[in-house]
Amino acid sequence: MAWFKRKKQEETLPEKAPETPQRYEYGLSKSRKRFREGLLSLFGLGMKIDSGLLERIEAFLYESDLGTAVTELILDEIEKESRKKLLLNEADIRELMLRLFGEMFKDDELSIPLEQNQPCVVLVVGVNGAGKTTTIGKLASHYSASGKKVLIIAADTYRAAAIEQLDIWAQRAGVEIIKNLEAKNPSGIVYDGIQAGISRNADLILIDTAGRLHNKAHLMQELDKIRRVIAKVIPDAPHETLLVLDGSIGQNSLVQAREFSKVTPVSGLIVTKLDGTAKGGSMIAIRKELHIPVKFIGLGEKLGDLLPFSPAMFVNALFGGFEDRS
Amino acid sequence: MLEQLRDNLQTIFKNLRGQGKITEQNIALALRDVRRTLLEADVNYGVARSFIDAVKEKALGEKVLLSITPGQQVIKIIHDEMVRLLGDTQVPLKLDGLPPAMIMVVGLQGSGKTTFAAKLAKQLKASGKRPMLVAADIYRPAAIEQLQILGEHSSVPVYREQNRDVLRICRNALAQARNSDVNVLIFDTAGRLHVDDAMMEELSAIHRELKPREVLFVADGMIGQDAVNAAKAFNARLDVTGIVLTKMDGDARGGAALSIRSVTGKPIKYISAGESTEDLEAFHPERFANRILGKGDVVTLVEKAQEAFEEKDAERLEKQLRKNRFDLHDFREQLKMLKKMGPLSSLVDMIPGAAKLKNAQIDETQFQRTAAILDSMTREEKSRPEIINAGRRRRIAAGSGTQVSDVNRLLNQFDQMKKMMKQMNRMKLSKQAMQKMKSMPWN
Numbered sequence: 001m002a003w004f005k006r007k008k009q010e011e012t013l014p015e016k017a018p019e020t021p022q023r024y025e026y027g028l029s030k031s032r033k034r035f036r037e038g039l040l041s042l043f044g045l046g047m048k049i050d051s052g053l054l055e056r057i058e059a060f061l062y063e064s065d066l067g068t069a070v071t072e073l074i075l076d077e078i079e080k081e082s083r084k085k086l087l088l089n090e091a092d093i094r095e096l097m098l099r100l101f102g103e104m105f106k107d108d109e110l111s112i113p114l115e116q117n118q119p120c121v122v123l124v125v126g127v128n129g130a131g132k133t134t135t136i137g138k139l140a141s142h143y144s145a146s147g148k149k150v151l152i153i154a155a156d157t158y159r160a161a162a163i164e165q166l167d168i169w170a171q172r173a174g175v176e177i178i179k180n181l182e183a184k185n186p187s188g189i190v191y192d193g194i195q196a197g198i199s200r201n202a203d204l205i206l207i208d209t210a211g212r213l214h215n216k217a218h219l220m221q222e223l224d225k226i227r228r229v230i231a232k233v234i235p236d237a238p239h240e241t242l243l244v245l246d247g248s249i250g251q252n253s254l255v256q257a258r259e260f261s262k263v264t265p266v267s268g269l270i271v272t273k274l275d276g277t278a279k280g281g282s283m284i285a286i287r288k289e290l291h292i293p294v295k296f297i298g299l300g301e302k303l304g305d306l307l308p309f310s311p312a313m314f315v316n317a318l319f320g321g322f323e324d325r326s
Numbered sequence: 327m328l329e330q331l332r333d334n335l336q337t338i339f340k341n342l343r344g345q346g347k348i349t350e351q352n353i354a355l356a357l358r359d360v361r362r363t364l365l366e367a368d369v370n371y372g373v374a375r376s377f378i379d380a381v382k383e384k385a386l387g388e389k390v391l392l393s394i395t396p397g398q399q400v401i402k403i404i405h406d407e408m409v410r411l412l413g414d415t416q417v418p419l420k421l422d423g424l425p426p427a428m429i430m431v432v433g434l435q436g437s438g439k440t441t442f443a444a445k446l447a448k449q450l451k452a453s454g455k456r457p458m459l460v461a462a463d464i465y466r467p468a469a470i471e472q473l474q475i476l477g478e479h480s481s482v483p484v485y486r487e488q489n490r491d492v493l494r495i496c497r498n499a500l501a502q503a504r505n506s507d508v509n510v511l512i513f514d515t516a517g518r519l520h521v522d523d524a525m526m527e528e529l530s531a532i533h534r535e536l537k538p539r540e541v542l543f544v545a546d547g548m549i550g551q552d553a554v555n556a557a558k559a560f561n562a563r564l565d566v567t568g569i570v571l572t573k574m575d576g577d578a579r580g581g582a583a584l585s586i587r588s589v590t591g592k593p594i595k596y597i598s599a600g601e602s603t604e605d606l607e608a609f610h611p612e613r614f615a616n617r618i619l620g621k622g623d624v625v626t627l628v629e630k631a632q633e634a635f636e637e638k639d640a641e642r643l644e645k646q647l648r649k650n651r652f653d654l655h656d657f658r659e660q661l662k663m664l665k666k667m668g669p670l671s672s673l674v675d676m677i678p679g680a681a682k683l684k685n686a687q688i689d690e691t692q693f694q695r696t697a698a699i700l701d702s703m704t705r706e707e708k709s710r711p712e713i714i715n716a717g718r719r720r721r722i723a724a725g726s727g728t729q730v731s732d733v734n735r736l737l738n739q740f741d742q743m744k745k746m747m748k749q750m751n752r753m754k755l756s757k758q759a760m761q762k763m764k765s766m767p768w769n
Contacts, residue, residue: 062371065550068362128573128601129436129546158601160475165468213576218691246436250368250550255577273435276519278552301435301465 054078057093065281067251070288074100101284108293110268110309112204113239114148119202121194121230121237124270125223125260126244128211131272133162135244135298136208137169138306143204144175151202153193154179155186155226158210166208172303176200186210186222187229194233207238214259227264240267242295247273247280257286266290272298275305331579332618334363339401339619348396353385360404368581370554373411373588381407405619411584412611417568417593420539421455425509426500428538432529432564434556435517437546438572440469442598443514444476445606450510451482458508460499461486462532463516473514483508492516496532513538520559533564540567542595545586547571547578557586568595571609575599580618604666652747654708657740658700665693698726699736711737 054075061071077096114120122139126132136152144150152170154177156162163179170177178193190207197205209226212219230237243266245253260266271280274297283294294309338359345352357378364374381403384390390399421427431443440463447457459477461484463469470486477484485499496513503511513532518525533541543566545553560566569586571578574597587594594609646652700708702725707714714722714737723730 059371062365063551065368065552068366127548127576129438131436159472160479161468161472164471165466168467213573215577216575218694221691246546246548248434248550248552248556249546249548250553250579250581251366252368252548252576252578253550273519276434276521276552277555278550282550 061281064279065250067254067282067285070281070285073288104284104287105293110293110295112268112295114143114203117237117239119151119194119197119205119234120239121197121205121207121234122240122242123207123209123227123230123238123264124242124244125209125264125266126211127213127246127256128159130211130244130246130249131270131298132156132211132244133166133169133208134301135270135272135296135306136166136206137173138298138303139206139296140170140175141173141303142306144173148203149201150175150204150206151193151197151200152177153190153197153205153207155189155193155207156210157184157186157189162208162210176202187225190226191229191233194230194237198233214256220259220263223260224263238264241265242268242270243292244270244272245280245283247271247283247298248276248278249282251282251285253282254285254289257290257292261290261292266292268293268295270294270296270298270306271309275299329577331363331367331581334366335360335404335619338363339397342397342400345397348390348400350386353382353400356400357382357385364581364584367579368548368550368553368585370551370581370585370589373554373585376588377407377411377584401619405615408584408615408618409611411588412614413587413593414611416608416610417595418608419568419595421450421510423539426458426503426511427509427540428500428511428513428536429540429542430513430515430529430533430536430538430564431542431544431570432515432560432566433517433544434519434546435466437517437544437549438598439463439517439544440473440476440514441601442542442544442570442572442596442606443512444473444480444482445598445604446596447477447482447510447512448480448604449606451480455510456508457482457510457512458499458503458506459484460496460511460513462492462496462499462513464490464492464495465516469514469516492528493531493535496536500536520556526559526563530563541565542568542570543586543590543592544570544572545582547574547580547582547597548576549582553582553585554589557590561590561592566590566592568593570594570596570598572598575605580614583614652744654700654703654711654740657743658697658708661693661697661700665697695726695728695732696736699723699728699733702726711740 057078058071058075061074066074074097077100078093081092081096112120112122124132124136124139133156140150140152150173152166152175154163154166156166163181167177167179178189178196180189180192183189186209193207194205207226207230209223210219212223214220227238227241241260241264243257243260245256249256257266257269269283269286269292271283271294274280280297286292287294296306297309299305299307338356342348342352342356360381361374361378364377365371369377381400384403384407385400390396390403393399419429421429429446431439431446433439443459447459450457459473459482461470461473463473474484474486485495485502487495487498489495489498492515499511499513502508513536515529515532516525518529520526541564543557543560543564545557549556557566557569569590569592571583571586571594583594583597586592594611597607597609597614599605599607646656699722702722703714707718707722714733719730719733719737723733726733
């Protein structure tokens with residue numbers, strides 16, 4: 001226990017400590033607690049690296065949904081390090097992972113190009129149940145609160161009561177919504193919606209699309225059509241395509257990102273439901289393979305439960321480094 | 327579904343079979359690959375490890391190594407172990423006892439509870455039960471409306487009320503059911519995180535009071551390593567009676583199925599594939615294992631065909647075929663029946679060896695196009711395809727939103743099909759005919 005306390009004092013916040021660490025940390029605390037408990041139980045002070053220890057590290061990397069590629073990359077690095085230095089302890093390995101992930105996320109563009117485009121059109125896509133509608137409500141609230149005029153287009157004409165759900169979120173966020181309960185064709189609504197957005201001088205147009213599994217050819221074609229219709233009204237739009245990923249999904253997230261990118265270039269990820277024990281490790285594999293940055297993370301069902309992603313803080317929060325208040 | 331897991335295992339098995347002599351080292355290498363494959367398929371780390379340990383223990387016995395087909399033996403051990411992990415036998419819902427039988431549907435947000443509840447209600451209704459859905463998700467905006475709409479689609483009553491007390495809603499629903507002829511109650515509860523104590527306590531309270539016969543934990547088939555934490559937590563609170571895996575029409579890798587069953591010891595009861603209310607299948611461990619191992623699942627395929635094809639339709643079709651009077655009307659009819667069996671991609675999974683047709687992209691829209699072309703023909707044209715001349719072809723193409731070449735292709739295929747049937751009638755099913763079958767519209 002004494003060691004545990006001493007360790008905590010050594011851990012300091014990253015240089016660019018964001019303004020909302022507590023909020024962020026609270027949501028992630030359960031993930032982090034598991035992650036850290038997992039990690040801490042692996043190490044004693046100056047424990048020598050051996051195959052048993054490596055296996056335990058491997059277990060906890062896999063259990064964080066980091067996937068085979070990233071796990072093997074980290075294990076390779078650990079082995080390399082352990083050859084340089086005979087004794088390898090928890091701090092060394094944590095540092096190593098921080099370095100790896102930090103480099104990976106280093107130059108990511110995290111903002112949405114609002115200043116350069118008026119209106120800025122954001123297409124929100126994802127599989128069923130990822131949390132698109134809830135996320136749009138939160139995004140609308142986030143940008144509306146910072147003084148932007150936000151307009152939502154309800155283009156999920158498929159799921160029962162999807163439009164009603166989005167309508168309630170629009171009311172909560174206090175923004176306008178373009179919807180048509182009778183329409184069956186999403187591209188039509190999108191076309192009308194963008195026209196409306198232009199004439200009403202919206203700063204930001206958020207388009208909610210139906211959930212679709214990425215292996216359904218006809219649904220992906222429909223998405224392609226939506227994208228083309230958007231470009232017809234505003235040639236360089238959508239300015240941003242955000243893929244919403246359920247943080248509890250495993251390696252399939254990578255396949256989702258790959259397949260959606262083929263239809264409409266995905267410019268950013270929003271990883272939801274990270275307020276549980278899921279660690280969302282698959283986002284690292286996506287960043288590594290497809291170079292898609294994570295822009296926001298979802299930490300609950302309230303309007304404020306969406307936070308801009310900060311790689312350093314995320315890595316720190318996962319690996320421990322804040323006071324544990326849970 | 328499960329393609330990747332299946333393909334990787336196939337490769338490993340092929341290597342094993344190819345070995346004339348199998349050494350302990352061969353087996354160890356193959357098992358290392360199996361383990362990696364399982365982990366890539368999101369099987370929980372601990373579950374994968376004990377799976378491999380179990381296979382290793384059985385495979386390294388002298389009997390296997392000295393047998394005539396050691397590779398085959400190892401594959402069989404893996405198969406058996408997988409069936410054991412998946413739960414050996416199919417476990418049906420328990421709906422007996424004093425009605426109404428109560429089913430609680432629980433799970434994380436976005437796992438597909440509402441859609442599943444509606445599908446289950448529809449299936450129970452079709453089997454002669456009188457189900458009622460209870461809208462017990464008062465948190466997610468428009469969740470109640472969603473259930474209401476889905477209930478209407480399948481003509482199942484939905485109990486709803488404006489109330490912020492979920493327990494009271496459930497209680498009132500039960501009272502109403504007792505006063506009616508409803509004999510199954512399905513409670514669609516709100517999605518919640520297993521670490522949310524207050525929300526979990528809400529479920530416990532309902533469970534304590536209503537004592538439902540079934541508590542079904544619904545999990546997204548694509549869920550990752552956290553599946554085991556969530557499943558364990560729900561099970562600890564509610565003594566789950568069964569597991570439902572959803573979105574299995576995606577390319578989920580099946581890891582969740584293997585893991586959740588294993589850590590909770592509770593049977594998987596249903597797998598759900600598709601958004602239409604028909605796409606719900608009872609879970610059969612042996613069949614599922616066969617699909618993972620690329621052996622196909624002919625039993626389910628036949629069952630689906632039996633459900634979709636009315637006997638009298640089949641008889642009529644057979645008669646037409648026998649008399650060689652099969653026309654485009656019958657062709658249209660056939661397409662309709664095939665469509666009823668569910669998404670083509672899920673059917674292909676069940677065909678043994680279909681895994682090898684990996685690149686045969688299944689295009690459901692091709693299906694729709696064929697149907698549209700047929701629907702743009704007049705009655706007479708369908709009965710006597712030979713009258714379809716160039717002018718009619720242009721009209722049909724315009725009417726169905728296709729090209730004349732599409733219409734031509736369809737008519738050619740139909741011609742071939744007829745010729746083939748003639749041959750079949752003469753009981754001379756040649757290889758050539760089988761070849762032709764491959765160029766049918768759904769290929």
